[in-house]
Amino acid sequence: MVRKRSNGKSEYRKYVGIEQGLIYANTEYISLNRNEAQFNREVAEDIIQKLIRLMRKESPAFDSLYVDIFGGGSGYEGLQISAPDEFDIDILMRIPEETDPVLLENNIPGYVNLQLENFQNLEYFDPELYKEMQTFVDDKNYLLTKEMKGSFMQSIFDRTVKNNLADNMIKIGKFWFKVAGKISTLIALCNFSFQISRVQSLGPAFTLTIEGAGLHLSVDLVPCILLDSSHWPGAGFKDNPYSEPSDFFLVPKSPKKELPHIERYWRLSFQKQEREIIFDCQWLKPTLRIFKTPNLQRIRDRFGHKVSSYALKTIFLWKMEADDPDLDGDIPELWLAPLSYCVVYVCIELSSNWAQFWSLQMLEIYLGCLKKGKIPYFWNSKLDLLNNLTESQIDQCRRDVEGMLQDITDNPLPETILKYLRGGTSIKFKGGPTGAPQIFQIVNKITTAMKRQSPAFARLHVKNFGAGSSYEGLKVGEPGEFDIDFLFKLPEATTPILKEDTIPGFVQLQLRTFGNLALQSTELHRVMRRFVDSQNYLLTSEMKSSFIESVFDKTRFQEFFIVPKQPKRDHPHIDRYWRLSFQMQERKIIFNRFWMKPAIRALKCMRDHFGHNVSSYAIKTVFMRELERLNPALDQYTPELWSQNPLSFCIVYR
Known part of the structure; x- marks a missing residue:
């Protein structure tokens, strides 16, 4: 028996709690900037x-x-x-x-x-x-x-x-x-x-x-x-x-x-x-995004389901045709109802008749497809879009969705739906139109002006490099902070030598034949002398203040801060110490590793929740070391930990 749809608001009231959770999840975890x-x-x-x-x-x-x-x-x-x-x-x-x-x-x-x-x-x-x-x-x-x-x-x-x-x-x-x-x-x-x-x-x-x-x-x-x-x-x-x-x-x-x-x-x-069929149908696309995202991708990915995004979209195409057989552009009543009503419907007995079946709401329809073991291709129903799955895989999908639907029906509260949707692979940026790419271009414009101001800066500067969470896909907060590195190349005539020291992670850089630079460029030698000491060591604080900040000031740009990276300890000649950075290599290491980035973002959110004073870089380092343990060559192979397991397992894994 198929339940008749009601026009009355009383039909929607049972979903008020779920509605709040869905709207919150759609805003915070699903929507894109x-x-x-x-x-x-x-x-x-x-x-x-x-x-x-x-x-x-x-x-x-x-x-x-x-x-x-x-x-x-x-x-x-x-x-x-x-x-x-x-x-x-x-x-x-x-x-x-x-x-x-x-x-x-x-x-x-x-x-x-x-x-x-x-x-x-x-x-x-x-x-x-x-x-x-x-x-x-x-x-x-x-x-x-x-x-x-x-x-x-x-x-x-x-x-x-x-x-x-x-x-x-x-x-x-x-x-x-x-x-x-x-x-x-x-x-x-x-x-x-x-x-x-x-x-x-x-x-x-x-x-x-x-x-x-x-x-x-x-x-x-x-x-x-x-x-x-x-x-x-x-x-x-x-x-x-x-x-x-x-x-x-x-x-x-x-x-x-x-x-x-x-x-x-x-x-x-x-x-x-x-595209015409699903165009401008109010809640249709938000509903479909919820089906695709953590967790109907988390129902898919967290539970190990292998149902394609196109198969999920096909369910919505069938539903549109059932409610509007001519597909003439009228918005069916369903998509004008609250979002929660579009996603969830009370548990009922599913009919074996496909025509009656499509009169149900979307989560019910998805469950019904899994019970029947088939999602027919919209344009030719003889093609089954679940034909890549075994019977046991389809049955596992059915049990998982049935359990979630029962949970939502028994407990129609925001936290019920949020536990399936939160902590996702996507965090919405709420800021204005200025994002990482635009900031990068602004800094490039500033860099160009600095090069015009200082021939020495132009001679040393190679390029800018977007660093940190905003450029690695690991940002969890507001997009108001960006790390951009100035990359400089020292003249070969100075014979730069990297010297290791007793402090792990830090080195000293000595320009063994710095005096030779005067033979090539008196002006560049004069400028660099500001941040090279008497023993020809490159100095951190002097390079930032006497050189880079000085060029900034003369270029008449507003002041901004460069955070020094010296060891946090008393040490003779502390201004000689430079922190090594392998950001280009690290970006290659974590690129395209399935659940690795979402797991890193999840741990950063947990750190912020507890107020722990652990750096984002330290958290990322834990993942890089684990990746090296599981894949010593650090090649394109992604260990099963991040490629075959649900996100929840990746996070709680020992």
């Missing part, structure tokens, strides 16, 4: 657009096929819950109509083949393109996924980087505007330099790791085939509910099973239509 997300997204797009322009110049064949880029995934649908530093961007290409492309359905639901019935015609229209496309079209004129992504796209990308980007560096310019009413005033043009530090081939995408300007971005580039409405798939697939958008994509993703000619199988993608 919109300004930061938009800034990062624009930077990613600008970099990819510039890469695309270079690729088009590098390959006339690619230039002929290329149509546009399309931002896909949660980063562009308003569903992202982790730090806004991962983006999916599709590279859309259109097959020439002269080849007569035909979409062929097969025995694998959700997948199709694309055959170019008159591929040979292309040789007469564009011989160069025909030659290039032969690398990813087989002898039966089928378009091939692996070859299109690898032999064609990857090779063009590799050539583009090699021939155009020295040291994999790419520069972009961004304009900053001040908006007052309807008037926008250009206030600055910032030039950014980024490095493509890593390229990986993962599934249908090749993933770029992009670093620079205090950012660390991961961009999945997915080459896709763009098809118009004349190719819309037939039997077994839903009709397009919209006249516009009318086109759809083929993604080079093969089925996870052994099949002859597996490289001929393409996954259909209806991202444009799905």
